[in-house]
Amino acid sequence: MKRELHAEWTKLRTMPGPGWLLAGVIVLTVALSAVAATVVTCGSPGCGQDSTRIGLMGVQLGQAMVALLAVLTICGEYSTGLIRTSLTAMPRRTTLLAAKAGVLTGLTLAAGTAAVLGSVVAGRLLLPASGFTPAHGYAPLSLADGPTLRAAIGSVLYLGLIALFSAGIAVAVRDSAAATGIVLGLLYLFPLVIRMFGDEDTQRFLWSLSPANAGLMIQATTDAAVLPLTPWAGLGVLAAWTAAALLLGGLLLRRRDA
Amino acid sequence: MTPYRSQAPAGRDGFAQLLHAEWTKLRTVRGWMIGTALAALLIAGLGTLTASGSYSSCMKGSAEVPCPAPVLGPGGEAVRDRFYFVHQPLNGDGTITVRVSSMTGQIRKPDVTPGVRNVVSGVVPWAKAGVMIKKSTRQGDPYAAVMVTGSHGTRMQHNFTEDVAGRPGGVSPQSPRWLRLTRLGDTITGSESPDGRQWIEVGTARLDGLPAQVRIGLFAASPGDVTVSSNTLGGTTSASRFTEATAVMDQVSVRGAGTGGTWKIDDIGVTTGLDGVTPHHPGRLARSGDTFTVTGVGDIAPVTEEGGIERTLTGAMVALIAVIVVAVLFVTAEYRRQLIRTTLLAAPRRGRVLAAKAVVIGAVTFVAALAAAAVTLPVARRIYQGNGIYFLPVGTLTELRVIVGVAAVLAVSAVLALALGVLFRRSAMAVIAAIVAVLVPYVLATASLLPESVSDWLLRITPAAGFAIQQSVTEYPQVISHYAPVAGYYPLPPWAGFAVLCGYAALALALAARRLRRSDV
Structure with a gap:
């Protein structure tokens, strides 16, 4: 496994794309978080907003870059035919997939940590100017606060899970355009499909099935009572999607010719 | 000595031949035809599925009765x-x-x-x-x-x-x-x-x-x-x-x-x-x-709240992803397999190749989406009415605008995605760029914590403004209501919003033509 990890790390390290994408994860996440912290305002005490969710909103855009990184890492090998060389050199396919996933997750967690920390700092600096002041019942964003710490750590884990989820889909689909379409469709379109149903019970049910919506409940710190799932259960839903995608990808990788 | 000249008549290389060539390419790749058909099926399937899954009833006294027609x-x-x-x-x-x-x-x-x-x-x-x-x-x-x-x-x-x-x-x-x-x-x-x-x-x-x-x-x-x-x-x-x-x-x-x-x-x-x-x-x-x-x-x-007939066509948002993937692959696959060299050898005027590709992918997407939308809207509306849900009635012209508009948004988005494919030459990059440009602003505007003033701006200045063409409901200054994107009210008038999307597609096409002309393949 150590040799495989080293091989995958060398492949990823020597391509120009991943570096830019990881930088993109950090920049886009912090940028959207900062924009959200500036434009969402709280006019009076009890304005009902969850300041932690606003401060970490950039994850919704950063996840697209994470998905792109995962898809390109996997599908790039298929489009150039390198996958045949890789599988000849490392015939144990599950191990190869595990090594790829491991390197990918490690890089994503590192970039995700930087992105989330940047967002928290941006939120701490910008949110008070938008009316999220102690007078309105909002303490400054701080990682010393239990729920905020959970939201921040959870957001990093969320990005890691998104990388694994996208990798699983990419291995199963092999074509980068189709894989990107499927991953982004599952991440972004659930809210639109949910809104098509008029019935509120159906809406809540679909909400708790949706990978992005359920997963991002890990960021909720104030609305716990009204959300369909608890924060960790929400992240668990995404973990289940990830496990299913990886299982599917792994099985297809073992069964299919490359 | 005179050089050899083939006796065969010279082939014509007008725009019609280019269109025919591009149509043949699109038609003969099974995955792309499946993708286009999938887009049409998603519009129809999601439209009818959500219609049959939505119910509404009203209380008369303590009894539950079907809601009266408006x-x-x-x-x-x-x-x-x-x-x-x-x-x-x-x-x-x-x-x-x-x-x-x-x-x-x-x-x-x-x-x-x-x-x-x-x-x-x-x-x-x-x-x-x-x-x-x-x-x-x-x-x-x-x-x-x-x-x-x-x-x-x-x-x-x-x-x-x-x-x-x-x-x-x-x-x-x-x-x-x-x-x-x-x-x-x-x-x-x-x-x-x-x-x-x-x-x-x-x-x-x-x-x-x-x-x-x-x-x-x-x-x-x-x-x-x-x-x-x-x-x-x-x-x-x-x-x-x-x-x-x-x-x-x-x-x-x-x-x-x-x-x-x-x-x-x-x-x-x-x-x-x-x-x-x-x-x-x-x-x-x-x-x-x-x-x-x-x-x-x-x-x-x-009445301003109940929602318009365009709700039956929300499946078009999902179909958009399939459309974008097919449109991007329509050009990036040529780069990957190096077919682009043959294409440009056969038709050296590169701008015309791009134009032919854009016309073909736009027309095919438009026809598939139009057929799906024209069937889905009346069928889904009937199912909704059977389940007690009524949409705000509109005139025939507005209904036609909604159906044609949804198909046109998909077609123009396909052209935009194609241009991005030429610009990036990489499928995944182009797919993500197209989705982030067209779909993500719409999702952020209608299903996130962003305040409505920001949502309105997102739907004014991004390509997602094009979805305004499907708005069938009217905003009345003498009625106070929740006029927001989430309720189906767009900040731009229908055709202005569509023009914004077309502007982005034209800009991307111009950049793509420049890139195609200037750089080697």
């Missing part, structure tokens, strides 16, 4: 027609004059203590009271009225959608206002006066085909107080709470054949409470001599 106004639009009417018959021409000396009311605010009604005194901006001529007391019948409002001065309104402003300002016992409505054939003229002697015309209304006998009298109405709160699941929800308005009117004079008898009262459109008998929030009349104190609840206005 009341339609003279123009065919869904209307709210609920007010308190104190009226007499009028045969032929006639006139009514009244002095309004006060307007007060009550508004129910969000509960401070749960379960305890929080009612404050006040008048909502579009509370209205005044004089009216209406064809009959049936809901939805034509009418014309001149009225004082909560905070929009005197207005002359007719047939639910029409509204003309008179002088601004409210009424009080110190500064009352006289209102007059005159019928002359089908024409009704509304006037106002500060003193009962000098009259200013507010407006005229032509109510075509008004019968000889109509109802003429005093009315009061007060639309619900709309509050918008953010929803924990993302987006916002709006609520409309009870209000009522009470107007004091005196110096009433009615002239014309048939008038002068007793006043009849009707609480037009009142619903009953849980027991099925007691009226729910009734209006009332208190009369002392010549002074009429009329209290009304409800509104006389077009």
